[in-house]
Amino acid sequence: MTTRIKAVLFDKDGTLIDFQRTWGPTFYTLIAELADGDDGIMGRLAEVSGYYLHEQRFAPDSIMVAGSNDDVADAYAQILGLTDPAELAADINARIGDMSLPHITPFDDLMPVLDALSALGLALGIATNDAEASARAQLSALGIDARFTQILGFDSGYGAKPDPGMILGFCREAKLEPRDVVMVGDSLHDLHAGRAAGVRTLGVTTGTVGHEVLTPHANHVAASLTQALDWITANAAA
Structure with missing residues (x-):
């Protein structure tokens, strides 16, 4: 039995x-801050994340659908010219929760x-x-x-x-x-x-x-x- x-x-x-209604707009805010107003860098961050920038939505096979923020830290660090992906991941993890609160659905x-x-x-x-x-x-x-x-x-x-x-x-x-x-x-x-x-x-x-x-x-x-x-x-x- x-x-x-x-x-x-x-x-x-x-x-x-x-997921989409909560993290779609949150992620737009995040990558806009990381790119510091550079549209080209925003586009590259979005592409490596499997994220449709203008729609503020993730592709079904995006690494962010089931993965963690650490999963893209290496790629983000390379795009941003940073030498410490772990430090970048820690920074993202420290602020993205509060960043999502206006959008949580x-x-x-x-x-x-x-x-x-x-x-x-x-x-x-x-x-x-x-x-x-x-x-x-x-x-x-x-x-x-x-x-x-x-x-x-x-x-x-x-x-x-x-x-x-x-x-x-x-x-x-x-x-x-x-x-x-x-x-x-x-x-x-x-x-x-x-x-x-x-x-x-x-x-x-x-x-x-x-x-x-x-x-x-x-x-x-x-x-x-x-x-x-x-x-x-x-x-x-x-």
Whole structure:
């Protein structure tokens, strides 16, 4: 018999909040500041990020959809003529969370779904490839940071997805076996990390990746958080 789900670990961007509406305008502000008004440099930063500058949107295969800010630091440093990519990455990570707050856009059903999960008595956590400080700033701005027992970013000491470190770290801290946990996310990074950690995986098509891409890597795929809740509810009672 399948054991019942006792905890839900969420990705953040594209899963709880609208990735394009939150990070599209935020990233425009970031690269405008980095380029210091140079349109040519802005264009090069956008291109290496997989970002449509004039539309303020990311391409579906952008490294920023599932990656971390560190993933483009080397390329950015080269374009900007900087010698220390790690210092640049630290600078980006330190300010991009607050920079995003005017644009943060949660999905409409986020609050009711979190209420329902809490009513089920499930432990909730976050595992994001965003920086931890950025994630905490966003969740605090939404008034939901206290709902999560753990908020883990790529810089929290467990590594980034698709490696399973954050998920295994969550399981250890929650004193749960991986089979008791479901990882909910909108990217293959989320699902691959979940599979590697031995947890159940629930894909959502609320990001930039479609059902047909997620399905081979997930126990279930849902079109919204509300539909994801239905599956979690059924498996929390299994």
